[in-house]
Amino acid sequence: MTVPPLLPKHMTHLKHHRRWAALALSLSLLTPWVAQAQNAPTPASASTPKVRISTSMGDIEAELYADKAPKTVTNFVQYVNDKHYESTIFHRVIPGFMLQGGGYDGQYREKKTRAPVAHEGRQALAAGLKNTTGTLAMARTNDPQSATAQFFINVVDNAFLDPSFQSFGYTVFGKVTSGMDVVQKIRNTPTGAGGPFPTDVPRTPVVIQSITLLK
Numbered sequence: 001m002t003v004p005p006l007l008p009k010h011m012t013h014l015k016h017h018r019r020w021a022a023l024a025l026s027l028s029l030l031t032p033w034v035a036q037a038q039n040a041p042t043p044a045s046a047s048t049p050k051v052r053i054s055t056s057m058g059d060i061e062a063e064l065y066a067d068k069a070p071k072t073v074t075n076f077v078q079y080v081n082d083k084h085y086e087s088t089i090f091h092r093v094i095p096g097f098m099l100q101g102g103g104y105d106g107q108y109r110e111k112k113t114r115a116p117v118a119h120e121g122r123q124a125l126a127a128g129l130k131n132t133t134g135t136l137a138m139a140r141t142n143d144p145q146s147a148t149a150q151f152f153i154n155v156v157d158n159a160f161l162d163p164s165f166q167s168f169g170y171t172v173f174g175k176v177t178s179g180m181d182v183v184q185k186i187r188n189t190p191t192g193a194g195g196p197f198p199t200d201v202p203r204t205p206v207v208i209q210s211i212t213l214l215k
Contacts, residue, residue, distance in 0.1 A: 049073070050177070050214040051080060055090075056207040057186055060153075060179035061214070062136055068127035069173040072138060072147070075117040076173065079149045080211045084111060090206040091197060095187050096156060100139050103150040106205055108195025113148035116140075121163040121171040129172035131161040134183070136174035144168035155187045 047067040053060040066073040079085060079102075088111065090101035104110055117138070131137055135154050138147035153176065154161075163169030176183060186206050194201030 049077060051077075051174075051211050052214055053085075053179075053211050054209045055182065055186070056205070056209065057189075058179060058182035060176055060182050062174045062176050064136075064174040065124070065127070065129060065172075068129050069120045069124040069171055071118050072120050072124070072171050072173040075114075075147075076138075076149075076151070077213065078114070080213060083210070084113075084149055085208050085211040088208045090186060090202060090208065091194070092152075092200045093186060093189060093191050093202050093206070094200050097158065098152040098154050099183065099186050100150060100152040101206075101208055103139075103148075104195070106207060108197075111149065116146050116148050119144045119147065119168055119171060120173075121169045124172050125163050125169070131158040131170060131172055133157055134176040134180060135172045136176070137161065137170045137172045140170070147171065153183055155183060 048063045048065060050061060050063050053062065064073045064076065085102055087105055088102050089104055089106055090099050091104045091108070092098075092100040103113075119140075121144070129135070131154050133154055133156055136151055137154065139150040139152050140147040152170075161170045186202075189202045189204065189206060191200050192203050193199060194203075
């Protein structure tokens with residue numbers, strides 16, 4: 001993935017961000033699903049595995065909903081087991097929107113990923129998962145079937161990211177259970193340009209030191 005998954009800004013200067021969102025997301029018309037990119041393997045065995053996201057600003061714990069977004073959770077857990085997230089950064093921090101990371105190292109080099117996981121946004125929404133404050137969702141490009149390793153944490157309710165008749169939306173697959181104070185600290189860190197990104201990059205890198213499964 002040579003271009004970072006695009007997610008719109010929200011809340012601050014709301015009208016400007018809505019226009020930007022429309023451009024960035026390039027929302028698709030509702031069409032029947034065709035052959036998907038490679039599906040993830042058998043879903044994780046536990047219905048709600050838990051992970052610890054250890055960052056340079058503190059720890060965040062989250063539960064993952066394998067019963068509601070099984071392919072997405074299995075995909076994420078595989079990246080966790082492969083230690084893909086070690087020494088990656090939150091490269092997009094937008095205070096009125098979300099924190100995005102998991103795809104670049106501290107030198108802004110994009111990490112290699114596996115084939116994309118099938119989009120499960122509508123299935124997850126039908127099971128009750130929405131882009132509300134504290135939820136984890138998969139980042140992607142304009143192609144709904146392009147999610148790989150990058151994820152984001154919603155820091156406000158972002159209902160416009162939920163699937164609809166006009167949009168595939170973004171697949172929610174987990175929620176923060178502890179460490180929202182850390183999420184808030186990251187959310188409020190000063191940002192600017194960094195690496196290939198013109199805006200929204202923490203001036204002091206926020207490093208994901210590791211993501212581990214909790215027993």
